[in-house]
Amino acid sequence: MSINTEREIQANMQIGPTDQGMVRIFIEADGVEIPMDFDPEEAEEIADEIRAAAMAARMVNE
Known part of the structure; x- marks a missing residue:
């Protein structure tokens, strides 16, 4: 599987700081x-x- 392979998976993503001074994805x-x-x-x-x-993705769509 490569980065260009489409998948039918739905996911939720959250990004924020932790109480330990890290950034969590x-x-x-x-x-x-x-x-x-x-x-x-x-x-x-x-x-x-x-x-x-x-x-780079914007360049592809132009």
Whole structure:
């Protein structure tokens, strides 16, 4: 499976700070819960990657 493979899975995602100073991305899908904690620097790197991917996706749709 690659990033371009479409799937019919619905998921909920929450993002927020924890009381331990981490950033948590929490994903729930099909009864499975996946909490992922990142230090603030890692979270900023992930945010940068998401922004870059959004820019690239806009180019595909033009």
